Amino acid sequence: MSTSTRPPESAAPSLLAGSVEQPTFGEAVSNYVRKVRGGDMGSLPAILALVVLALAFYALRPEKFFSALNIANLFQQGATVTVIAMGLVFVLLIGEIDLSAGVTSGVCGATLAIALTKWDWPWYGAVAAALVVGVVIGTLLGTLVARVGIPSFVTTLAAFLAFQGVVLLMIGTGGNISITDNVIIAIENKNLPPWLGWALGAVAVLAYAGASLYGWSQRRARGLLSAPLGVIIAKIAAVAIAVLGLVAVLNQERSVNPVRSIMGVPIVIPLIAVLALILGFILTRTAFGRHIYAVGGNAEATRRAGINVPAVRTVCFMICSTMAAFAGIIAVSRATSVDPNAGGSNVLLYAVGAAVIGGTSLFGGKGRIIDALIGGAVIAVIDNGMGLLGYSSGVKYVVTGGVLVAAAAVDAISRRRARATGRL
Amino acid sequence: MSTSTRPPESAAPSLLAGSVEQPTFGEAVSNYVRKVRGGDMGSLPAILALVVLALAFYALRPEKFFSALNIANLFQQGATVTVIAMGLVFVLLIGEIDLSAGVTSGVCGATLAIALTKWDWPWYGAVAAALVVGVVIGTLLGTLVARVGIPSFVTTLAAFLAFQGVVLLMIGTGGNISITDNVIIAIENKNLPPWLGWALGAVAVLAYAGASLYGWSQRRARGLLSAPLGVIIAKIAAVAIAVLGLVAVLNQERSVNPVRSIMGVPIVIPLIAVLALILGFILTRTAFGRHIYAVGGNAEATRRAGINVPAVRTVCFMICSTMAAFAGIIAVSRATSVDPNAGGSNVLLYAVGAAVIGGTSLFGGKGRIIDALIGGAVIAVIDNGMGLLGYSSGVKYVVTGGVLVAAAAVDAISRRRARATGRL
Amino acid sequence: SSDDSPGSGESSGSTDGGAKPKVGVILPDTKSSARWETADKKYLTEAFEAAGVDSDIQNAQGDATQFQTIADQMITSGVNVLMIVNLDSGSGKAVLAKAKQAGIATIDYDRLTLGGGADFYVSFDNNKVGQLQGEGLQKCLDDAGKTKANIAFLNGSPTDNNATLFTAGAKEALKAKIDSKDYTIVADQTVEKWDNQIAGTVFEQMYTDTSGKIDGVYAANDGLANAAIAILKKNGANGIPVTGQDATDQGLQNILSGDQCMTVYKAVKKEADAASALAVALAKGEDPSSQATGSVTDTETNKEVKAVLLDPQAIYFDSVKDVIADGYTTKENVCTAELAAKCTEAGIS
């Protein structure tokens, strides 16, 4: 806002380390505003769509939608799709698709249930078994795609069919397996004690603050261009408000039954947070994550850079199937059982939709874990809100479709300018 | 096979019209062999996969699989998926997807049924209504994708949900709508009289021969490089054998019911042939078709060439939905009714799978109508063969998935060398 | 199944700010049978309105996740009674447990949630439906003078437990004939998601594989029956006995035209009325135990669940008129111009 009338030379920044002119807080803010105006908006459009949606449902069901109970529901309801979507981001990043992620979650859930009930394994053994099945499936799919060279659409379509059969064979036609293990059931049905919620929230905020400030000081020390301290602190404050605010809401009493108290952060929230942090770390902080983006951006260039592209592809499928296994465990916990439909229906489409709404590209090279979280939230809010409205099935389908397209349109229109500049 | 020891200069062909050295029959054949060995194989791998599949089922059910009855079944069973796949090729060519094509066929089928039964329209009016609905849906989807800029995955996912609701609302009370119109029922249930089958077959072969020879003579007259006459004639002979052979098989008596004769080419075959010819003509012989490939290959370059890219995109969605409308009509004819599942289940995945197995790329720019036909045949053969084997549902799913992936692997492995050369 | 008294209406209802008690109903899907959207919903709504009780009736559209989401939302919005048709016992059980935690009375509608411990259960007996189908098939074969017959089984969705029960019931009914080798099962396949298009292909391949040597078709519902009939017609083999279920217009028409032998009519209105009476009483804080005359055993917990059990009814050519008389459908819907003569013959006026 105060960058007027500079001499032309200063517009040519030097690249030499140590000689960077660091921006002031005001400059940083105005740069950001200009970036957004220019169309480079990151997650903003998706978040905008989410806010619009939430306000719309709030307007229609004022007392219910923003109640503590419903907010807790939202997380528990959206967990499965979001976790699958996080895994799918890896596969989408390399320009592939995994149509079988949903039914893979079913197979892994069935494995868990069978290990718990038929084999009487302890919960950790059963969870391990489910995850191992996920890894094996991912390895199989990845090998077929990356080494044999079958298009991933066909490979995973075949897997989608085959795994439905596997679930049927595991569970038996028309049957279902109930589980009673308290640890597994707790995931989607129990909450952290309020003090633990506060403690974890505080740890998260402190960790974020520490990492941000450390990175910032390192960059300054090396003389690299970095955001002003004010911006860093503002971001930390925003994160603290969001995290601790959510903890505060969820630590309220939300039982509608006077004789029984329900409060605390649902256990599934820290679980998802940990998974998201690990995956985010892999994508943004490791060489392997960098290679994933590279494969999606230009597989041939990546190969020429000496990177083992089939290996990268295979591992992405493994990560996707492993996340599906987590989702399967969460789904079993939520239903306290598995049935032959597990992971079927629209789970996969919703998960891909979540990733895409968040901003992940189906053509590879573009996407982040946060996309899956935001997109998953959009899907969960739509589902949750529609459930509060109580339409008949036909109308509900139509309205759901309409709301989805409206949310996406908010996103698309606000990204317009990005496309106008051609490349982004 | 006889091109040895040419002087080096002759390896530099002149591009000047009129001065081309035309290849001999032998040269043309050996060039083709070399092309195939080099990995440029067109539809060969998919056809190979198809043959392998057919032989496998033949081995398992010798008397049934290649019976005239089953061959007729094959066409009638595969019709819906194939027609949708033909339309999807257009959307896939521009690098988009239409997840709603299946349910669009349901909506259009329901329109047809309602027009026939509730409004008592004549069949042509009802068909027109169904097609108009298809066009309108395509326009809507195309506009949302091409002008508003919502990713096609999200747009058509929303449509997939919404149209399920529309079908439910349309069918409403009663659950199923039976139709009794003889013309509509005939499409999937009646056959051409044998003489007409022969006549149409002969016309098709003659038309192909005429077009090939005319094009050849034109090229020779202009002095452009063209295949030797021998190759042209060999191709015509192959087409004649295939077409007339099929007519001969289908004109055999195939009834297993002694009191009732069934013979002749199923009506749906010429219908699909006509649709395929029209679409193939659009794709390969018109400027618009050329622009579709261009958009898929490099949308930005196409825009720079002054082509209205959003218009091309929109029309592709319109074609896709219109083909879905045809598929809906065929599906209604086959079931003689519509139910709320119409176009749901795996229809869409099968149709996309068909296009992809045939060789169409999900990334755009690569695909042909024949891909949809061959891929549709692969899917139909799997479905048909599995139906003959009569496994329990779990096993059936698993085997279907396995067979699909095996067929795709045959294709992928035989394409290996194409990928080895990098670009194709 | 009676750990907390089903009468906490006032307290939890108060969150809604109004005094009207509220009932939540979750129906399973829209595709396994038309009845959920077309019949149950209508009758239940009418009954609740008549009783002055608020209601929220939703359909899970065949999706267990949706099912639970809807249940969450109903509990959030403060219903006093939750009535569910489970998609499968497992997810049903989770929902019932949550409802009980929230102090909400529960009713299993049409399908028993094993291990769920609902307060009441209202249903037709699904095994009985299958038995009626089996008996009907045998009766029609007998009528056609076929003592030895090849039978094809066109079963419902492999993931639907009820489909399993229907098939099992039918096979029980036909057991004697099958054991005596009079009847041979020549084909036995399931139809994914009850999809009529898939049913057509599945049946067509059965027909091809057996070279048309099929004398009777067990089709699990009217939609599947119609799919089989379309293939039979195409091959000029229609007229052999085909069973059905749900007494849809299409099924009744096929019976009248002689292409289908029977269907099973479940007087949905009776079932809905019984269930809504229970729900209304629970919502108003009364104890309706007296209405529940029967009981069934939950095979998982071995506990008795208080139940209202209704009888399904087999419908043949002569009894089509009963369905119309019952108000389940109308003469106009069934008796199209082509069927006018048959309608008269069947005594439909």
Added chain:
Amino acid sequence: MTQAAYAAPNQAPPPILEVRGGRKNFGAVHALRGVDLVARAGEVTALVGDNGAGKSTMIKCIAGIYGFDAGEVLFQGEPVNITDPAEANAMGIEVVYQDLALCDNLDIVHNMFLGRELKKGIQLDEQAMEARAAEVLASLSVRTVRSIRQHVASLSGGQRQTVAIARAVLWNSKLVILDEPTAALGVAQTEQVLQLVRRLADAGLAVVLVSHNMNDVFEVADAINVLYLGQTAAQVRTKDSSRSEVIELITSGSANGNAAAPALSKTTPTANGSNPA
């Protein structure tokens, strides 16, 4: 090295295209901060500048790929606002882009005729297109293309560039803009393209040529426009300037050390810092 033996007419021919004070931002990046250009009929105008100076951006703005954020564009004296490449095409502007903009999945003929296919009725007239494409390519000294029906994906760098150039000269246009057309070309092909450029100008078209090769620029250009960091540093007649002077302008944005340029029409630095957002 010597300037082409071509004297500019005494009264300058009419400008076909004129850009005044063009600006373009990409988000926070100011790519163009006041550019001017005059392209006259019958003349070759060279557009030169360092890497990243904004030459390609300017061309894309003229061609309607981005459109200027601010500034004025006159085409044949009329103010125009070109926001779509189709409009530029319709006005008679042909462009060879630096990134070539070919469809890899189409063959040479289809790329050359993309958007303006020859037709017989509703059908494409493949044979006419093929014959015409072969002629044009032959005239550009292309000798190693195996088949004119090859996909452009399989072409060498130079072959691709030739196809892009051939595509642009197929049409009757008023203004041809070439962005580094000879970068990937061999010796003979470069020669052909420079001759072609001269021929186009002599036929009365306005030609804008972007190049880093001063030999080429001084061989064919009548006027030279120098961009420096997104601003027009100078517009000079070729005959009035020297190679070293132009190189100085390119690298430093001004020709201070050089006093021998009275005709040098330096643009006065505009108030370039004013915030356009």
Added chain:
Amino acid sequence: MTQAAYAAPNQAPPPILEVRGGRKNFGAVHALRGVDLVARAGEVTALVGDNGAGKSTMIKCIAGIYGFDAGEVLFQGEPVNITDPAEANAMGIEVVYQDLALCDNLDIVHNMFLGRELKKGIQLDEQAMEARAAEVLASLSVRTVRSIRQHVASLSGGQRQTVAIARAVLWNSKLVILDEPTAALGVAQTEQVLQLVRRLADAGLAVVLVSHNMNDVFEVADAINVLYLGQTAAQVRTKDSSRSEVIELITSGSANGNAAAPALSKTTPTANGSNPA
């Protein structure tokens, strides 16, 4: 224009890379029909030829992108069979491809370090990479890049090329191959790259330089290898040949009209027509 003031040592240094009779077909297209190449340590070997002669194909075969169909490759005297770019990298071969091979969705730093990221534990050491990348780019006279964290998609043609070159020289390698590295570069940047090429050779590396610019070739190359229609037409020492001779070889495949080349080691045409399929 004058040959670089650099005399080849009397006894030739040891060859790092030697290709003998390399052949490569793309389906029915014979792209290489017998190519030879010797690249010696401490020398710049220019690879020249007409558009489509097969220069880039030859380089890709050496780098393991395609692999030769036939022929022999010796690396430091050992026969090798490179079928994957990773092997070439491991052996110490760095290549700048004509089509650049950058990932558009990554920024400049990530592209430069792709495949060989600097790490702190398992984490990327972004700061070290950023600092190092800035240094190298500055040494290549890049002055207009707004931010080193820009995606390469938004770079100008010349900026992209600089990034590709910078990427290749970051590493300790034995053989550096540059395919038309200066095609899109400005005057100053070209000069820097040519100096860099010379410096690399002087540091004992073998450098192979593809270029159409005879000035550049004669300025830095010690030996020149001419390709003609997929065959090696000649391998000559720069000091023993003239520009016109080389141009003649490029365009016609032989230097008949020229008798002044005793050192000219023309390859005898092999039985090139024998069908390799």
